[in-house]
Amino acid sequence: MTSSRESTAYLTVTCKDRPGIVAAVSGFLFSKNANIIHSDQHSSDPVGGRFFLRMKFHLNGIEQCLDEFKKEFTAEVASRFDMEWSLNPAWIRKKTAILVSKFDHALMDLLWRVKRDELFTEITMVISNHPDLREAVESFGVPFRYVPVEKGKKEESEQKILDLLEGNADLIILARYMQILTPKLIEAYPNRIINIHHSFLPAFVGADPYRRAAERGVKLIGATAHYVTEELDQGPIIEQDVIRVSHRHDVDELKVLGRDIERQVLSRAVKWHLSERILVDGNKTVVFI
Known part of the structure; x- marks a missing residue:
């Protein structure tokens, strides 16, 4: 056929x-x-x-x-x-590499969607600064590369990552990779690195946004997928979503709800990128969906 x-x-x-x-x-x-x-x-x-x-x-x-x-x-x-x-x-699968730390929810969702052919791409490798997710990744038949980031040796670690990515990545996904990328890596893949941020940007940027959201008694929590630029969490926004919450939700419940939104927002952003639906306009995007 x-x-x-x-x-x-x-x-x-x-x-x-x-x-x-x-x-x-x-x-x-x-x-x-x-x-x-x-x-x-x-x-x-x-x-x-x-x-x-x-x-x-x-x-x-x-x-x-x-x-x-x-x-x-x-x-x-x-x-x-x-x-x-x-x-x-449209007939060629783009090569995708995923960077992750310890949180596995976004990573496992992507692996599952690719296996079911919901995302038309080839995941060439998963790179992590922790060894924890090796078994889970390799169960999908995807190579796992452990690249620790030691204090004072970040540039050496990123060079190892760049060497691994060479010829193996049309797209890079940060699936909760808890490291700040250096300009060298970002410049090598302009508008080809997608990050999922566990907050509805630009509000509650930075560390532990769910705790700060709970402290403020927010009624909505969300997630943001964006292209990575040298300015932290300020790259062109691709997709966002929110869910309504109330005073009855504690911090742990907010995290569960938030991670579900992260998975959905990230998978949509990746799917649109793979099908050339995103055009960058300065620090904004035009997304044809």
């Missing part, structure tokens, strides 16, 4: 908004006998703003002519509109 992903690709475009962009892109695809399956667009401002476009299309035989297709699109369309753009095959 033929896969629905065969001969299918994602085209994403960002450029200064002006008339004719959609016509040019769709006209080019029509000239190649491509069939547009989905098309989404957004303008930050029709006068002088930025234009964002995502198309999913099917073209028989594109697997054999992908490089030539890209060259022709550059010459005929992208150069004319000064586009930042990407064309990614």
Whole structure:
């Protein structure tokens, strides 16, 4: 049976908004006998703003002519509109590496979803600064790499991580990895590192937000998935969600509820990234869902 992903690709475009962009892109695809399956667009401002476009299309035989297709699109369309753009095959699984410390809820949810093919990716490895989760990870047939982070030797540890990631990661997920990444690692994977934060940012940032939320008597708790930048917890937000709570919930109950939201928010953010639904606009995102 033929896969629905065969001969299918994602085209994403960002450029200064002006008339004719959609016509040019769709006209080019029509000239190649491509069939547009989905098309989404957004303008930050029709006068002088930025234009964002995502198309999913099917073209028989594109697997054999992908490089030539890209060259022709550059010459005929992208150069004319000064586009930042990407064309990614839908039939190829992106390589994903997961970094984690001791909390396993987000990690195990991702492993389970990939095993059930709910997330179309290949998890190449799980890297941790603690050995605790080795058995659980390896039970899924995923390599586990233990890279301890010793005081005063953080850069050495990150270099080991970078060496492990080389050629093995199109996407990095921080599934409650309780270490701050250095600029060197972040710069190597711009807008390709997704973190799950156990709080509805920007409120209650930093350590132990559930305790501070309980102390404030909050009525909502949440989680935030965002791309990692050098400014801690300030990267472009991809997805958020909340759940209503009351004075009857103690700290432990808030943590249970919060971890469930973390799993859902992170899996949605990862799924959207894998299917090229997220376009970054400065420190914001345009998410076509």
